[in-house]
Amino acid sequence: MTVDLPREALFRRHLRPGKMMADLWASREAVRSLAERDWRARYKQAVLGLAWAVLTPVMLMLIFTLVFKHGAKVETDGMPYPLFAYLGLLPWTLFSTSVSQGVLAIVGNNALLNKVYFPREVFAIAKVLVALIDMAIAMTVLFLLFGINTFMPRPTSYWAIPMLLIMLAFALGVSIFMSGVSVYLRDIRQAIPIILQLGLFITPVAYDLSYIPASVRGIYVAINPLGGVIDGLRRSVLLGEAPHLGITVIAACSAAVYLVGGYALFKRMEKGLADVA
Amino acid sequence: MLPNGAIDVSHVYKRFHADKRRALLRDQIQILRNRVVRQTRPKWRWVLRDIDFKVEAGEAVGLIGTNGSGKSTLLKMLNQIMFPYAGHIDVGGRIGALIEVRSGIHPDLSGRENTFLYGSLLGLPRREVAARFDEIVEFAELTDSIDRQVKFYSSGMQMRLGFAIAAFLEPEVLLVDEVLAVGDAPFQQKCLERMRQVLEAGTTLVLVTHDLTAFEATTQRGIWLKDGVVAMDAPIRQTLSAYRDFIETYAVSSAADSGPVRITKVSVSAAEGGHVRADAPVAVRLVVDCDEAVDANLYLGISEGAATPVFTVSDEAHLPVGESRIDCRLEQLPLARGRYALWGGVYTTSGKSLAEWRPLLTFDVSGAELGSAPRAVARLAPIVIGARWEHS
Numbered sequence: 001m002t003v004d005l006p007r008e009a010l011f012r013r014h015l016r017p018g019k020m021m022a023d024l025w026a027s028r029e030a031v032r033s034l035a036e037r038d039w040r041a042r043y044k045q046a047v048l049g050l051a052w053a054v055l056t057p058v059m060l061m062l063i064f065t066l067v068f069k070h071g072a073k074v075e076t077d078g079m080p081y082p083l084f085a086y087l088g089l090l091p092w093t094l095f096s097t098s099v100s101q102g103v104l105a106i107v108g109n110n111a112l113l114n115k116v117y118f119p120r121e122v123f124a125i126a127k128v129l130v131a132l133i134d135m136a137i138a139m140t141v142l143f144l145l146f147g148i149n150t151f152m153p154r155p156t157s158y159w160a161i162p163m164l165l166i167m168l169a170f171a172l173g174v175s176i177f178m179s180g181v182s183v184y185l186r187d188i189r190q191a192i193p194i195i196l197q198l199g200l201f202i203t204p205v206a207y208d209l210s211y212i213p214a215s216v217r218g219i220y221v222a223i224n225p226l227g228g229v230i231d232g233l234r235r236s237v238l239l240g241e242a243p244h245l246g247i248t249v250i251a252a253c254s255a256a257v258y259l260v261g262g263y264a265l266f267k268r269m270e271k272g273l274a275d276v277a
Numbered sequence: 278m279l280p281n282g283a284i285d286v287s288h289v290y291k292r293f294h295a296d297k298r299r300a301l302l303r304d305q306i307q308i309l310r311n312r313v314v315r316q317t318r319p320k321w322r323w324v325l326r327d328i329d330f331k332v333e334a335g336e337a338v339g340l341i342g343t344n345g346s347g348k349s350t351l352l353k354m355l356n357q358i359m360f361p362y363a364g365h366i367d368v369g370g371r372i373g374a375l376i377e378v379r380s381g382i383h384p385d386l387s388g389r390e391n392t393f394l395y396g397s398l399l400g401l402p403r404r405e406v407a408a409r410f411d412e413i414v415e416f417a418e419l420t421d422s423i424d425r426q427v428k429f430y431s432s433g434m435q436m437r438l439g440f441a442i443a444a445f446l447e448p449e450v451l452l453v454d455e456v457l458a459v460g461d462a463p464f465q466q467k468c469l470e471r472m473r474q475v476l477e478a479g480t481t482l483v484l485v486t487h488d489l490t491a492f493e494a495t496t497q498r499g500i501w502l503k504d505g506v507v508a509m510d511a512p513i514r515q516t517l518s519a520y521r522d523f524i525e526t527y528a529v530s531s532a533a534d535s536g537p538v539r540i541t542k543v544s545v546s547a548a549e550g551g552h553v554r555a556d557a558p559v560a561v562r563l564v565v566d567c568d569e570a571v572d573a574n575l576y577l578g579i580s581e582g583a584a585t586p587v588f589t590v591s592d593e594a595h596l597p598v599g600e601s602r603i604d605c606r607l608e609q610l611p612l613a614r615g616r617y618a619l620w621g622g623v624y625t626t627s628g629k630s631l632a633e634w635r636p637l638l639t640f641d642v643s644g645a646e647l648g649s650a651p652r653a654v655a656r657l658a659p660i661v662i663g664a665r666w667e668h669s
Contacts, residue, residue, distance in 0.1 A: 003290060003323055011289075011361045029397035037394065041385055111383060115376055116398040117357035186300045271360045274353065275293060276300055 015267055020119070027118045034109075034126035038101075039133065053134040054141055057089040064089075064206045074207045079238040080149040086142055087237060088205035088230045090135055091167045095174075095226055096196045097131035098124075102175030103182045103192050106273065113274060120270050121263065124179040128172050154240030160233055162252075163243070167229045169255040173262035180269035183276055204230055209247075218250055225251035225258070279369030282334030282449040282481040284355065288327055289364035291350055295322040324350050325361075325505045334369070334449075337482040339492040339513055341520050342502035348485045351502070352376055352454050355483060370449025371399060375439055384428035388419055388438055391427055395442050409445050416471070417441035418464075437464060444471050451475055454485045469494050489517060518616050521581070522639070538573070538596065538623045538631040539566045545619055545640040548606055552643045555610045555661060563603040563621065565632070567596045573631060577605055578620040579612070580636070586620050587612070587660060593626070611660040616641050 043050060061082055068074040069081040076084045105123035106113060113120070146153060182188050203224060204211065209231035212220050221228040228251025232243030279285055311317045325347045332338055340348045353359040354366055356374045383391055392413055396406035414423050417437040427435060443451065453472070465488075472495050476482055484496055492499065492513055499516030501509040503523075509516050542564035547553050561577060572595050578586030590605065622634030 003292075003321075003326060005290065005363045009288065009290075009363045011363050011365055013360065026400050027398075029400070029402065030394075033390075033394045033397040037383070037386060037390065112398070114353070114358060115356075115374065116395065117372070118398050118400070184300050185302045185305060187302050274359045 013271060020267070023119050024121070027122050030118050030122050031126050031129060034122065035129040035133075038126060038130050042130075050137060053137040057086065057093045057138050058141055060089050060093075061086045068206045075210075076208060077210075077239065079234060080145075080151055083142075083145050083149055083151060083238060084208075084234060085206060086145055087233045088203075090138060090142070091163075091226055091229050091233070092200060092203060092205045093138065094131050094135045094167060095171045096199070097134060098128045098171040098175040099178055100192055100196060101127040101131065102178045103189050105175070105179040106183050107186065107189070120180070120273055121176045121266055124176040125172065127179075128168070128175050131171070132168070151238075153237050156236040156240050156242060159236035159243050162248070163229045163232045163236075166225055166248075166252050166255045169259040170225045170229075173255070173258035173260070175262075176266045177262035180266040180273070183273055184269070199224075203227060208234075217247070221247050221250045222254045225254040227251070228254075279367050280334055281370035282479065283367075283369045284332035284450065284481065284483070285367040286328055286330050286351075286355075287364050287366070288329050289325060289351075289354065289361045289366060290323070290327065291325040291347070291354065291359070292321040292323050292362050295320040323505055325502075328364070328502075328507055330500060330507065330510055332481060332483070334481055335476070335479045336498060337476050337496040338484070339496035339499045339516075340483060340485045340502060341489075341492065341499050341516060342508075346502040347505045348502055349376070349454055352452050352483065352485055355450075356452055368450055372450045372452060373399060373443040373446055373448025374452040374454075375443040376452060376454045385426060387426055388414075388417075388423040388430070391438065392442055396446055399446055399448065401446060406446070409447075413438075413441045413445045416445065416467070433461065433464070440468055440471075444468075444475055447475075447478075448480065450481045450483070452483050455487070465491075489521070492517060514615075522616070536623075536630065536632045537568045538571070540564070540621055540623070540632055540637060541566050541600070543619065543621070543637045545638065553610075553640055555612050555614065555642050557609075559607045559610055561605040561607065561619065563605075564600055565596060565603060565623065566600050567598055570595070570597050571631065572596075572626055574624045574626060575603060576620075576622045576624070576634065579610070580618045580620060581612075581615065589620075596623075610642060611662060612642050613661050614643055 043052070064085040065082050068085070069076075074081070102124045105127050106120060109123055178188075178192075203226050209217065209221075209227055212227070217227075228243075228247045232248055232251070235241045235243050308319070312319070328347075328351060340351065342348050350359065352374070353376060354361055355368055356372055356376060357366075357368070358376075383394060386394060389410075392410060393403065393406050397403070414420055417434075417440070419434060419438060422430065422434065427438070430438070440453075443453070451472075469491060472482060472484075476495070482495065484492065486492065496513050499509070499511060499513040499520075500507060501516050501520050509519055511519075540563055542562075544562045545553060546560050546562075548558035548560040553559055563575075572593070574591055575594055576589055576591045578589035580586040588611075590607070592605070594603065616639055618636040618639045620634060621632070621637045622630070623632040624630055
């Protein structure tokens with residue numbers, strides 16, 4: 001059977017940014033409930049409970065210290081290596097958890113998807129929120145590390161706040177986008193762990209941003225704003241300098257593009273989610 | 278902006294992919310390549326075509342139709358879970374939906390957590406849900422198990438919780454799909470009761486069910502979907518009788534008449550001539566054809582549509598070989614004006630089937646019409662009884 005309809009009869013969603021933001025704000029309870037649920041489900045089952053949030057970055061930090069400090073002798077400009085690595089691992093873990101969980105955000109909530117309407121980005125936002133709480137818990141270890149290394153955070157540490165915002169924007173943008181894509185391309189779930197593993201090594205987590213040649217550093221940070229975030233964190237918290245201005249601006253703009261672009265693309269995908277999922 | 282509770286569905290079309298495809302990278306690439314290289318166009322299955330109706334705030338509408346007629350898809354679009362291909366849908370106010378049996382229910386969470394989660398997804402602040410929480414638990418009869426994980430609930434319990442949440446969070450529009458099938462009879466009754474209360478409070482109701490009497494009990498207007506188009510949009514009684522006619526021709530023709538006893542002719546007429554009237558005797562005449570002589574029980578019944586009969590009568594008879602005529606005089610039909618079906622069946626005295634119990638024909642009855650009662654009053658009652666009232 002063929003049905004021919006004039007173009008103007010086709011359904012069009014009128015998405016105004018103001019309305020989208022208002023809808024999202026109205027769904028804040030839902031974000032909270034979903035995050036709370038994920039949080040509980042995760043820690044109820046695990047024997048080690050909360051320790052899991054800490055364990056992942058700490059293990060990696062120990063491995064990196066062993067391999068990169070003592071083995072590969074990574075240059076850290078006088079920063080104690082465990083702290084250096086941990087400050088890279090915190091943003092990285094936030095990002096990788098957001099993405100790996102974001103891929104499952106909608107696919108794993110099929111039951112809810114088919115029953116109630118609310119903006120679908122809520123699923124991914126809740127996942128990022130959980131990752132953020134994980135990071136807050138993992139931060140306690142940071143203070144422990146300061147003690148062990150008898151190292152005081154520098155007074156310029158307040159720069160960590162804009163850095164946090166940049167990486168949140170980046171993580172949200174990618175996570176929201178991936179939550180939609182994974183509905184249409186289910187097998188992407190298998191690819192994500194590999195891509196993230198690769199990402200851990202091409203992001204300056206174990207080494208310094210200065211290892212990336214200066215000529216491509218700008219482009220690099222534009223593609224991967226985490227590089228700028230990690231560099232900014234290390235400079236301000238460990239070295240007592242302001243973050244590199246140019247790099248920070250590039251990272252901020254890039255993260256904003258990821259967020260707005262990822263969100264816009266997601267909203268276009270949203271229409272067909274229930275048909276496919 | 279529509280007023281709260283109103284629904285506007287305007288020239289809505291919905292289609293799904295008809296080809297085999299999976300949400301996998303490999304399949305998607307294949308599809309893309311076919312499209313670019315071979316210029317094949319995707320095939321579509323049209324689920325709904327040119328659906329167009331409006332519902333006023335506070336109206337109660339039943340969506341009627343056989344399986345696969347597009348009712349659930351339409352309900353999902355009203356609930357903004359799915360989006361139409363063409364046309365547009367507007368719903369004013371908050372929507373509470375009970376779509377699929379376990380609506381709004383997440384298996385890993387406890388009943389309590391589910392209630393709050395669903396409330397939050399409807400956009401209700403926590404304290405508003407908390408204020409209604411006790412009512413919900415009591416209605417769902419889950420006082421003892423509200424803190425258990427929902428996956429350990431029976432399907433009846435899940436349905437009860439789902440219904441209670443949807444119906445007690447006071448949405449402006451309540452969408453209910455096929456839920457009454459799961460609960461036991463007392464709970465079904467309770468749900469109907471609650472739906473009437475909700476209606477009285479001014480909520481708009483859109484109901485999908487296969488239990489036709491539930492429609493009559495709760496809705497005023499019936500929209501019949503047939504193969505994705507609106508076949509009829511009329512007061513519920515009219516739509517139902519048209520739908521029942523449709524279902525009947527279906528049912529009568531599908532019952533093969535090949536038993537040892539065959540009912541070959543059937544007629545229903547007024548015993549004293551003229552139209553069949555509700556308040557006058559009615560003559561039913563059957564001709565049966567038997568392969569061998571048998572002592573049998575004859576059963577006759579009258580139903581409104583293909584549902585179960587309103588009443589039955591029976592008689593013992595000795596049926597000789599060949600054709601024999603059977604007359605039955607019904608002294609009075611306690612029925613309202615309308616169209617009814619005559620059912621018949623022949624069984625041995627030990628209960629073995631000789632001619633299967635099935636609708637034989639439909640006939641019209643003239644007589645009193647059931648008064649149009651206020652919406653909240655049940656119109657389940659299919660029979661008419663004379664009553665004398667005194668007021669002092």
